[in-house]
Amino acid sequence: MFNNAPLVQSSAIYVALNALGFLISVVTGSHLHLDLIGTGAFAVASIPSLLSSTCSRITLSAASVTIWGTKLAGFLFFRALKLKTDFRLEEMLSSTSGTAVFWTISFVWGLVCSLPHTLGTTSSAEGNPITLAIGFGMYALGLATETKSDFQKWIFKQNNPGKYCNDGLWSVSQHPNFFGNLLMWTGILVMNADGLIDTSRTDEGILATLYGSRRLILACLSPLFLWTLFSGQANGDMTSAVELAQKKYGNDEGYLRSLELPKIVPNVFAWLKKLFT
Template sequence: MSANTTTAGRSLGITLAVDFGIQLVFYIYSAARQTETLYDLSGSLTYIVCVLVALLLRDNGDVNAISSLHPRQIVAAALVLIWALRLGSFLFMRVQKHADRRFDTLKTNPVQFAIPWSLQVIWIFLTAFPVFAILGNISTAQNAFGASDGIGIAIWVFGFVVEAVADAQKSAFKTKNPTKFMQTGLFKYSRYPNYFGEVTLWVGMFILCANGFTDSWQWVTIISPIFVFCLIYFLSGVAMLEKSSEARYGQDPEFIAYKARTSKFILWFPKSQ
């Protein structure tokens, strides 16, 4: 076992423990109050704390672990912090205005309520898995900053902008038109541009981190973008909204026409009708 494998493994173990601990504290508080208002915020806060812990508790034999960080490690950590701050604040403000109906039947039962909090532990760790992996790597063992890093950053920025703009557009639209469906702005090119942006930015993050892998086992972190896509497309975001949208607007001719001409997920030009 190489020195880097030991170092990275230790970092991942501590990160997972911190992840679990924070979610446990928030779960206990939320279960006692029977509220879901801190669920999304706690997720974003956990990302932030886990990244900071991974940075501060590095043990790679350097005289000053923080000052010896590889540029890739700094960029990856900064991007996660920016993403978590933006998404966390947006979701927290949204839940203050509209309760999250997914928790209506769960929050009154502590055992059932524990399920989404447990899943959030997994979501946090697997989503940022590539980042946590390279933050634990010995800086000098990583490849130099190269073209693939730039490609990864560009893809991340594109995904981040798409997600942020789509969230802002839909929030503004729903404030004025709470009973209507969104079909303008980025929603003209995708029915779920915010989720497309989310998946895209984690693809970019993996590409950025991949050039910093120092052990072959770290390629398993490709599960990150795959997990994010499967979670969003098949289990939570897209799948759930498809059902609710169909129930609310399924008989509306305008909605039927919108679905027929608009890409379900990937940003693309509308079909001519």
């Protein structure tokens, strides 16, 4: 029932692309390709299963990852070309060792974050139509939230240079794009949940159940990892983004109002209202 070859193939793609990104950074001294390669790796790694699988669950999951990876990598690369630099990462990328750390983190992010899909490709089980529908619905809402919040912030910054964005979805959460991404990957986890459980074992007992669910348990590391990563960034524990925002927007009314908002997860009704208006 399970075949680990697709998982090995995806892992090899993440290794190769992040190693390529590191080499380009070291040789050229440019970092404009960070998101193009780091985020684009998700799309590249999911294409083989998209093209070769005959399982509708895997095809839907692969298409979902490919669409998201292509969309986000394209947007972030466009933004990098316009802005030329990312002040949050300047210090880290100023040395070869710091650059190596960045690309190592990028590899770990890709490998762990994609577990719901990559582990899902190891099973040929079609999955439950209900969990597929629920998971895809969560994915679609998450993708829409991330896309709209990124677009709103970009437009706001173009029209209001030097101002803190508190427009649209940014008025209900300090980081609505983080929330969208987390919801999206949780949706992909739900989408693949049934395919991650080994139902071939007939022995009883909690240990047998846990062993049969080992892929599902491992796939749960994806949203847990993302929550840890996003919380660390939102609290200023992992990057200097919070400190830089305080220095840049300390007296901005929009920034001061944003401090009263949830850091990541917004009020459900406020979020849905802003998403569909």
